[in-house]
Amino acid sequence: MKKYDIALIPADGIGPQVIEASWEVLSKVADQEGFGLSETTFPWSCAYYNETGMMMPADGIETLRGFDAILLGSVGWPAQVPDSVSLHGLLLTIRKAFDQYANVRPHRLLPKVNGPLKATDFDLLCIRENTEGEYSGAGGRVHQGTPSEVVVETSVFTRRGVERILRYGFEQARQRSGRLASVTKSNAQKHSMVFWDEVTRELAAEFPDVEVTSYHVDALAARMIMAPESLDVIVASNLFGDILTDMGAAIQGGLGFAASANINPDRSVPSMFEPVHGSAPDIAHLGIANPIATIWSAAMMLEHLGEKQAADRIMAAIATATEKGVGVNPGKDKTSAITAAVLEALD
Ligand code: NAD
Ligand code: IPM
Ligand code: MN
Secondary structure (H helix, E strand, C coil): CCEEEEEEEEEECHHHHHHHHHHHHHHHHHHHCEEEEEECCCCCHHHHHHHHHCCCCCCHHHHHHHEEEEEEEEECCCCCCCCHHHHHCCHHHHHHHHHHHHHEEEEEEECCCCCCCCCCCCCEEEEECCEEEEEEEEEEEECCCCCEEEEEEEEEEEHHHHHHHHHHHHHHHHHCCCEEEEEECCCCCCHHHHHHHHHHHHCCCCCCCEEEEEEHHHHHHHHHHCCHHCCEEEECCCHHHHHHHHHHHCCCCCHHHHHHEEEEECCCCCEEEEECCCCCHHHHCCCCCHHHHHHHHHHHHHCCCHHHHHHHHHEEEEEEECCCCCCCCCCCHHHHHHHHHHHHHHC
């Protein structure tokens, strides 16, 4: 029997709730499909930071390296630990350490979910660069707190980094509609984004079957609202992709539905799967977190591991649950009720 070792990092706020729900679903589908799943749960979080002064132990990355995949809840408890400390100490470290350069985020409406748009027939796949760009961390502050304070935060775009994420986007477009939107801002950012456009054109020659259009990010944001059905695969830099995918979550009915995968396609290290949303401190104690985003991310994890049939089974169960009206009322349905409906639909 095939068996996969999964590292669970529930972390903060609603993270533990949505991970528990997802693990129940994963365990059931593994039984049904006849493969093994073992879990090791790590307590790394803001609470762990308060005890130890670190978001994860010094050998955390080495510990994770041996797993087949990582499923993460959400990191951040800004009332106690600054976000700049907690996120860089855990989530962003893992993405960079394992070179999970493709952040893949699907946005489409599940049955009976009311999105805010008139359009309902969109099916977007956002591919976000996940290791460099605006998140490079290069920069610093001098003369801190004085009138002459200077702050520099530099985006870093490498040919290797830009080429590989664009190539990933072209390949996804080839497998889907053949349409690719490359997100840029080359009218204002005359170095990095002009370079991004150049590499887009270079790769376009290699993918004559893909129809690529470069959009400025502001215009693309408007298009996602006005005509999302005109888009399919979207490839963007780290920060542009971050912002566009919360918007993608919004048009699919809310952050509780938006799934994501942090992929290193070479598979020599674990990839990481997590919802797009954060720890939702405002609802963390109410038991109403929507677990669907994380359950969908878990399905993406199974697909990445080669268990496509199990992944499809989970997606069908999620759709059956929302079709029955469960999970479609943000703030009303309990996490436990949504999880129960998905588990029932697996049968
Ligand atoms: P957030 O995503 O946590 O919450 C934004 C809004 O969406 C809130 O009103 C929240 O209640 C709602 N929401 C989010 N997930 C939901 C769910 N599953 N079901 C129902 N409603 C949901 O964003 P924020 O408030 O900006 O950030 C809170 C903390 O999470 C911060 O520390 C932030 O840095 C962190 N964060 C972490 C991640 C991550 O770990 N991947 C992602 C985003 C934000
Ligand atoms: C996301 C989150 C993270 C990001 C934050 C929490 C650092 O917003 O996964 O979208 O910006 O990548
Ligand atoms: Mn985000």
